[in-house]
Amino acid sequence: xxxxxxxxxxxxxxxxQRFLTGTGRYVDDLPLARATYAHFLRSPHAHAKIKSIDTxxxxxxxxxxxxxxxxxxADAKVxxxxxxxxxxxxxxxxxxxxxxxxxxxxxVRYVGDTxxxxxxxxxxxxxxxxxxxKVDYEMLPANVDLATALDKGAPQIHAEAPGNLIYDWELGxxxxxxxxxAKAAHVTKLDLVNNRLIPNAMEPRAAAAEYDKGxxxxxxxxxxxxPHVLRLILSAFVLGIPEHKLxxxxxxxxxxxxxxxxxxxxETMVTWAASRVGRPIKWTAERSESFQTDAHGRDHVTxxxxxxxxxxxxLGLKVETIANMGAYLSTFSTAVPTYLYATLLAGQYTTPxxxxxxxxxxxxxxxxxxxxxxxxxxxxxVIESIVSKAAKELKMDPAELRRKNFIPANAFPYQTPVALQxxxxxxxxxxxxxxxxxxxxxxxxxxxxxxxxxxxxxxxxSSYIEACGLGPSRVIGQLxxxxxxxxxxxxxxxxxxxxxxxxxxxxxxxxxxxTFAQVVSDKLGVPIxxxxxxxGDTATTPFGxxxxxxxSLAVGGSAIVKAADKIIAKGKKIxxxxxxxxVADVVFEGGTFKVAGTDKAVPxxxxxxxxxxxxxxxxxxxxPGMDENAFYDPxxxxxxxxxxxxxxxxxPDTGEVEIVNFTAVDDFGNIVNPMxxxxxxxxxxxxxxxxxxxENAVYDKETGQLVSGSYMDYTMPxxxxxxxxxxxxxxxxxPHNPLGVKGCGEAGAIAAPAAVMNAVHDALAPxxxxxxxxxxxxxNVWQAIHGARPAAE
Amino acid sequence: xxxxxxxxxxxxxxxxxxEARTLLxxxxxxxxxxxxxxxxxxxxxxxACVVHVDGKSVKSCTILAVQAEGAxxxxxxxxxxxxxxxxxxxxxxxxxHALQCGFCTPGMVMSAIxxxxxxxxxxxxxxxxxxxxxxxxxxxxxHNIVKAILAAAPAMKSAGV
Numbered sequence: 001x002x003x004x005x006x007x008x009x010x011x012x013x014x015x016x017q018r019f020l021t022g023t024g025r026y027v028d029d030l031p032l033a034r035a036t037y038a039h040f041l042r043s044p045h046a047h048a049k050i051k052s053i054d055t056x057x058x059x060x061x062x063x064x065x066x067x068x069x070x071x072x073x074a075d076a077k078v079x080x081x082x083x084x085x086x087x088x089x090x091x092x093x094x095x096x097x098x099x100x101x102x103x104x105x106x107x108v109r110y111v112g113d114t115x116x117x118x119x120x121x122x123x124x125x126x127x128x129x130x131x132x133x134k135v136d137y138e139m140l141p142a143n144v145d146l147a148t149a150l151d152k153g154a155p156q157i158h159a160e161a162p163g164n165l166i167y168d169w170e171l172g173x174x175x176x177x178x179x180x181x182a183k184a185a186h187v188t189k190l191d192l193v194n195n196r197l198i199p200n201a202m203e204p205r206a207a208a209a210e211y212d213k214g215x216x217x218x219x220x221x222x223x224x225x226x227p228h229v230l231r232l233i234l235s236a237f238v239l240g241i242p243e244h245k246l247x248x249x250x251x252x253x254x255x256x257x258x259x260x261x262x263x264x265x266x267e268t269m270v271t272w273a274a275s276r277v278g279r280p281i282k283w284t285a286e287r288s289e290s291f292q293t294d295a296h297g298r299d300h301v302t303x304x305x306x307x308x309x310x311x312x313x314x315l316g317l318k319v320e321t322i323a324n325m326g327a328y329l330s331t332f333s334t335a336v337p338t339y340l341y342a343t344l345l346a347g348q349y350t351t352p353x354x355x356x357x358x359x360x361x362x363x364x365x366x367x368x369x370x371x372x373x374x375x376x377x378x379x380x381x382v383i384e385s386i387v388s389k390a391a392k393e394l395k396m397d398p399a400e401l402r403r404k405n406f407i408p409a410n411a412f413p414y415q416t417p418v419a420l421q422x423x424x425x426x427x428x429x430x431x432x433x434x435x436x437x438x439x440x441x442x443x444x445x446x447x448x449x450x451x452x453x454x455x456x457x458x459x460x461x462s463s464y465i466e467a468c469g470l471g472p473s474r475v476i477g478q479l480x481x482x483x484x485x486x487x488x489x490x491x492x493x494x495x496x497x498x499x500x501x502x503x504x505x506x507x508x509x510x511x512x513x514x515t516f517a518q519v520v521s522d523k524l525g526v527p528i529x530x531x532x533x534x535x536g537d538t539a540t541t542p543f544g545x546x547x548x549x550x551x552s553l554a555v556g557g558s559a560i561v562k563a564a565d566k567i568i569a570k571g572k573k574i575x576x577x578x579x580x581x582x583v584a585d586v587v588f589e590g591g592t593f594k595v596a597g598t599d600k601a602v603p604x605x606x607x608x609x610x611x612x613x614x615x616x617x618x619x620x621x622x623x624p625g626m627d628e629n630a631f632y633d634p635x636x637x638x639x640x641x642x643x644x645x646x647x648x649x650x651x652p653d654t655g656e657v658e659i660v661n662f663t664a665v666d667d668f669g670n671i672v673n674p675m676x677x678x679x680x681x682x683x684x685x686x687x688x689x690x691x692x693x694x695e696n697a698v699y700d701k702e703t704g705q706l707v708s709g710s711y712m713d714y715t716m717p718x719x720x721x722x723x724x725x726x727x728x729x730x731x732x733x734x735p736h737n738p739l740g741v742k743g744c745g746e747a748g749a750i751a752a753p754a755a756v757m758n759a760v761h762d763a764l765a766p767x768x769x770x771x772x773x774x775x776x777x778x779x780n781v782w783q784a785i786h787g788a789r790p791a792a793e
Numbered sequence: 794x795x796x797x798x799x800x801x802x803x804x805x806x807x808x809x810x811x812e813a814r815t816l817l818x819x820x821x822x823x824x825x826x827x828x829x830x831x832x833x834x835x836x837x838x839x840x841a842c843v844v845h846v847d848g849k850s851v852k853s854c855t856i857l858a859v860q861a862e863g864a865x866x867x868x869x870x871x872x873x874x875x876x877x878x879x880x881x882x883x884x885x886x887x888x889x890h891a892l893q894c895g896f897c898t899p900g901m902v903m904s905a906i907x908x909x910x911x912x913x914x915x916x917x918x919x920x921x922x923x924x925x926x927x928x929x930x931x932x933x934x935x936h937n938i939v940k941a942i943l944a945a946a947p948a949m950k951s952a953g954v
Contacts, residue, residue, distance in 0.1 A: 012887055017876070019895030020883040022829015022869035026896065029828035124814070202833045202841060202896040202931050254831075254896025255931050287834035509894030509932045675890045682934035683893065711838035711929070719925035719935040724918065748934075 006522030007739075010675040013514045014528075015507070024252040027206035027221045028284040035208070036065050038270055038283040039126035041116040041133050042292065043108035046142035046364040046704020047155065050106050050135060053116060058132040063125030066277050067133070068117045068269065070103035078102055078272060079238040081263055083329035086480040087338050087360075089167040094480075095360070096166050098158030100328040102238070102265045102272075108137070109157055109327035110364050111699075111706055112292030114265045119277055123284075142364040142704040146324045147301050149361040157327060157362040164362040166325050166334065171342045171418055172355035180316030180353050184307035188390040194378050195774050196299035196324065196697040197690075198714060199371050201508075203254020204290045207267035210280035217245050220271045224250040225260045225506050226546020229483065231538050233263040233331070239272055246271070250536040253508035257687070258370035259294045260508065261548050262331035266293075291709045296697055297371020299324035300337065300378050306386045312396055314351040314405050319382055321358045323368075330369035334360065339479050340375025340467075346416035347383040348427045348463050348641060349405040354417045364704045370548065372687055373750040376466045381774075384462040384754030392765065398461050398758070399431055399440065402643075406431075406463075420467055422639045424732045430665050431463060431643040433728045438645040438663040446647070456650040457660075458763025461643060462755035468743035469554030469638035469734075486633035487551070488542040489559035491520065491567055493626040495612035497605035498530040502629075504544005505556035506536050510745060511676045512552055518672050519557055519739065523564040524604060525591020542629055550743020553672065554638045554734065561738040562630035567604075570626065574610050575602040577618045638734050638742040642666035644685070646755035650763045655782030657693055657760055659721075664751070665728035669742035677744045678727055684748020685725060690717040691749075692756035696775050715777075800864050802827070803871025811858045817851075818842045820858035821868060829869040829899050833929070840928030843900035844868045850907035852900075852927070869899035872906075881952050882906050885945035886938075893932035904928050905942045906949070914950040916943060 005011050018024045055067045081100040088094055104113050116133050120126035141155040148154060149164050157164055181187060201223075208221040218241055224230045227248040235243040253260060270281045285293070301322045307315040323337030342356035387405075391398040407414050409426040416422065435441075443459050450457035470476070473484040490502040501516050517531040534540055544556070568588050575593030576583040579600045586593050593602045610617050611626040647661035664681055671677050694715035698707040708714040733740030753774065760776045761769070764785065772784045799808035802825065809824045821827045821844070830853055833841035842853045845867040872880040882902050885891070892898040908924045909916065916924075921942050922935070930938060 013890065015895070016887045016892060019892055019898050020869075020879060020886055020902065021873055021876070022827070022899050024829075024895050026828075026831070028832075029822075031826060124812070200931055202839065202894065202929065203831070204833065252895065254833075255894040257931070284832075287836065287839070511893065679890050679893060679933060679937060682936040683932045684934070686934035687931070710836050711834050712836050716838075716929050716931075717934075718929065719939060720919075720922040722935060724936050724939065725934070 005528035006518055007672050009518065009673065011514055011518055011528065011673055013511050014517060015511065015513045026203055026252045026254055027208055027223050030208055030221055032208060032210060032280040032282060035280045035282050036119045036121060036277055037123040037126050038281050039118050039123060039130050040114050040266060041118065041130040043104065043111060043113040043115055045108060045137055045139060046111050046144060047140040048108050048137035049140060050104060050108060051138050052136045054134040055116065058118065058129040061125065061129035061132055063121035064118065064129045065121065066119045066273065068103065068273060069115070070101060070105040073101070073103045074105060079240070081265065081268070082233060082237045083331060083334055084482040085332050085335040087167055087169060087334040088480060090170040095334050096161040097329065098160040102268045110366050111704055112366060113327070117269050117273065119273060119281055144364055144699050144704045145701045146299060146322055146361060146363060149363045150322065150359060157364060161362055166329065166360035166362060168359050169338050170355070170357045172353065174355045176353045177316045177318050177355040181307045184315050185310040186308045186394060188306045188386055188393055190304045190386045190389055192302050192382070192385060193773060194298045194300040194302065194381055195691060197297040197371055197695050198291055198697045199257045199259035199294055199297060200290065200716060201255030201257055201259060204285035204287055205260065205264065205266065205294060206284040207270040208280060208282040209271040209274040211275035217247065218271055218274065219247045219249065220267060221249045221251060222267045223253050223260050224248065225256040225508060225548055227506065227536055227538050228504060228543045229546055230263055234268060234271065238263065238268055247539045250506055256508045257372040258297065258374055258548060262295055262369055287711065288709055291714065292706055293366060295330045295367045295369035296326065297368065298378060299368050302382055304382050304386050306390055308390060312394060312401050312404050314349055316353045317345060317351050319345060319356045323358055323360050324365065325360050325362055326365045326367035327362060328367050330367035333367060333369040335481065336370050336375045337378070341379050343418045343420050344376050344379035344465065344467060345383060345418050347380065348407060348465050350407050352417060365699050372684065373746040376746065377688070377750045377753060380462065380464040380750050381754050384464065385757060388461060388758040388761070399435060402431060402461065402463050403428060421636065423636050424735050425639060425641050425667065426730065426732050427463065427641060430641065430667055430730050433730060434643040434645050434663050434665040437665065437726050437728050438647065438661060440645065450649050456652055456763040456766065458648050458650070458759045458761065460646045460755045460758025460762055462751040462758065463643045464747065464751035465639055465641045466746060466750050467637040467639055468550035468746060469634060470549035470551045471637050472635055473633050483545065484633070485545055486631050487556040487559045488544040488629065488631050489556065489563045490542055490627065490629035491563045493608045495609055497608050499526055501531065501533045501560060502541045503533060503535045503556050503560070504542055504546065505552040506547045508547070510547060510552060515553060515672050515676060516557065516560055519560050520564060523561060524567060526604070550745040553739065553741050554737055554743050555632060555634055557739050557741060558634065558737045559630045559632035562632055563628045566628035566630060567626065570628065571604055571607040573622055574607040574617065578602050578610060578616065635736045638669065638737070640666060640668050640742040640744065640747050642747060642751060644751045644755040646759040648756065648759040648763055650760065650781060652767065652785055655778035655785065657776050657781060659689065659723055659756065662723055663726045664748065665730065666744070666747055667730045667732055668744045669731060669734040670740040671729070672741065680744045681727055681748045682725055684746060685752045686717050686722050687749040688752020689722055689756055691775065692753045693775050693777065694721060796859055798858050798862055800861050800866055802866045803868060813859065815858045816854050817856050817858050817861050818853035821853060827868055827870055831896055831899055833896065838929065839897070840900040840904060841897050843903040843928070845903060845907065850904050869902060872902070881948035881954060882945045885941040885948060889937045889941035889944060891933060891937040891941035897928060897930045901928050901930065901938060905945065908942065909946045909949050914946045916946050918943065
């Protein structure tokens with residue numbers, strides 16, 4: 001019955017009907033009676049003292065209901081926004097934690113910093129009034145350039161962080177790595193900039209809040225990836241509204257990619273002000289606000305060195321990175337360039353010793369935090385760039401050098417020198433499959449043919465590993481994380497036999513409504529149309545950690561399986577009673593309880609009905625009802641891995657790079673819905689291609705103005721920037737979760753930048769170019785070819 | 794000062810009073826409560842707001858409501874014959890998993906229908922990719938959107954839409 005809707009089936013999505021007919025409900029779509037509209041006045045300066053704010057003229061503008069500034073929030077003792085992950089530096093001291101007020105108090109620290117909030121009867125009126133607010137700024141020198149942010153004499157951003165240093169952190173034993181380098185036959189060195197990105201979910205961030213005077217309850221609708229976590233932060237740290245008096249609803253959310261994990265100023269202010277205004281308040285970011293104030297991603301300056309022996313075996317890896325934090329520490333910012341980055345530096349390889357040193361720096365730019373992949377793309381870019389560079393220097397085949405150093409299949413579980421223990425994997429068949437699909441053997445012929453057309457053709461590999469499915473709570477706690485990382489699920493059967501899956505995970509494009517339903521359909525034999533996934537509302541779902549770090553199925557799906565097991569266990573007792581059999585003799589197959597060797601059978605629906613109408617029911621031993629919940633805390637991360645091969649053609653006259661072939665072979669463990677997984681890979685690849693060729697968040701180094709602040713300046717990948725993709729997959733099931741699944745949401749974005757850049761470098765090697773800065777825009781490529789100083793460095 | 798405006802939206806006559814600066818998308822979303830049409834940017838780049846005005850695809854953030862006076866406007870809400878019978882383009886998006894978060898989808902579908910008609914139901918991959926210049930998607934990597942549009946073109950032709 002459920003073969004077409006169970007695990008492994010290409011089930012069409014349950015969520016599509018509403019999205020295809022314009023009946024989805026995103027935050028900005030909510031009709032709220034008597035709503036007011038908020039607009040935020042933002043700093044036009046990167047760094048300035050606020051000498052005065054005069055709101056008197058603005059307050060008299062048509063439609064204005066209220067204006068709030070930092071003085072109001074300070075007087076009301078609104079707490080600051082928090083950074084929820086304490087990273088200890090190399091001396092064991094916790095990271096520097098400068099305050100992050102929800103509204104600027106006496107200083108603005110980046111272009112877009114929040115200065116005042118205007119609430120009016122319409123959005124246009126609020127915006128008009130904001131323009132009438134007079135702010136007297138005293139300009140301060142701005143510290144914008146990451147490469148010099150920690151230099152002596154650089155402008156200071158927070159008194160609490162001398163020298164703009166948040167932490168100086170290390171992993172590994174430097175002396176051991178130095179000893180390995182002393183024995184090396186060859187050392188490959190690499191300097192790179194991992195370019196800063198702006199997430200750009202297509203739905204801008206939005207918040208709407210209302211306060212019920214009668215009950216004292218607040219409701220916040222927010223574009224959140226994790227409504228329970230948002231509520232916890234707002235309650236416990238920022239607003240002090242008790243959790244049970246604050247309901248957070250994240251309805252349909254139009255993409256997140258990490259940027260909607262965090263607790264931001266605007267949703268905080270909208271909630272806080274709702275009770276003061278006495279009417280609901282709505283706010284939706286304009287795209288230019290998204291560019292300025294969504295937490296950005298990446299932004300590293302790195303020097304790396306790889307030591308190899310005479311046969312090409314890796315002996316050791318040294319990595320030094322300066323990571324940009326922006327002007328304030330966002331919710332999980334400190335963990336991204338440490339525990340989500342340096343712990344991945346072993347990649348797929350047996351490198352025996354690794355040392356990483358990471359300095360986190362403040363700059364007068366928007367906060368930087370997790371963006372699709374979060375730390376792992378940066379790690380993969382370092383490893384896969386330096387491995388390909390080493391292959392070039394040693395005149396070895398890049399696939400061969402990788403194979404020579406892969407962790408062998410019989411070495412799992414594999415303890416890396418950078419803390420993680422990989423649970424499972426088998427890398428050689430993945431690269432073999434990728435090579436086959438990409439027709440690697442035929443490449444030189446294609447290169448020659450391209451040359452005859454005046455084009456430079458190149459091919460690039462990227463063999464990534466990631467640790468995702470965040471994560472084992474005990475480990476997270478030991479590393480300084482402020483939250484647990486389990487997930488919750490509840491299976492609530494109704495008397496008529498249909499079922500709701502209540503999950504603490506949140507879907508903002510990932511297709512949970514389909515995937516989770518498939519898991520339950522498979523486990524319990526319930527037709528998929530009788531299953532509904534409920535998510536995103538703290539009032540209706542159990543506390544859960546939300547969706548990020550490719551965790552929803554590996555952790556949330558596992559909780560669903562646990563709850564399903566409880567349903568089966570209870571159903572067996574009911575069925576045994578109805579069949580007058582021993583519980584030990586009851587089996588559950590295809591949605592029906594049976595007694596082996598007899599024709600006795602009780603369908604699950606009948607057991608459910610009996611549980612709700614318990615007239616013939618073992619009430620002395622068993623509670624009525626069929627509603628089971630489960631919490632699942634994983635014992636390890638999951639470790640998806642794969643190889644991407646990118647083939648490009650470069651036009652040496654224009655510097656334009658065209659991707660002509662792109663292959664990705666992944667091991668995501670068992671797959672519930674291949675159609676959905678392929679879609680995740682496609683999207684991830686294009687975000688990675690975007691980083692490699694197009695996207696770059698640029699601040700003017702003198703003024704700190706965001707130069708790439710709109711879709712006319714920040715190059716989003718469009719349909720004609722990318723080809724169709726060739727995908728393959730291999731399966732080594734995850735050994736420690738009940739579904740055997742690994743995460744798939746971030747893989748594409750993690751691997752693609754190195755695959756593309758390696759292909760670009762391969763294409764340009766014949767003309768003597770050894771380094772092109774990322775993104776490899778036509779300008780950067782042309783300048784690299786023609787010997788000029790690259791613009792982006 | 795407000796200005797009266799009247800037009801036909803999805804076959805029904807509608808009217809309202811708007812400010813001169815009110816955009817067509819604001820009129821649809823805020824005055825008529827038709828929130829299927831989305832706003833994803835402020836520079837007419839993303840295409841989430843595409844609707845049909847007198848049969849042609851238009852970014853509804855790029856024209857004023859008063860410019861649509863007397864026009865026949867079709868939005869994503871007006872495409873399907875019924876909940877069971879979607880437009881072939883909607884059906885192709887579902888069949889090919891051409892949407893994830895759903896936010897760009899209304900504009901994608903409206904642009905795609907216009908694209909198919911302008912090319913007389915005959916499209917190849919390169920043309921589809923070039924024609925999608927005005928629509929951004931951050932989730933799908935465009936792969937399945939392109940597949941869906943290529944699949945929808947003959948389906949639209951045989952359905953006579």
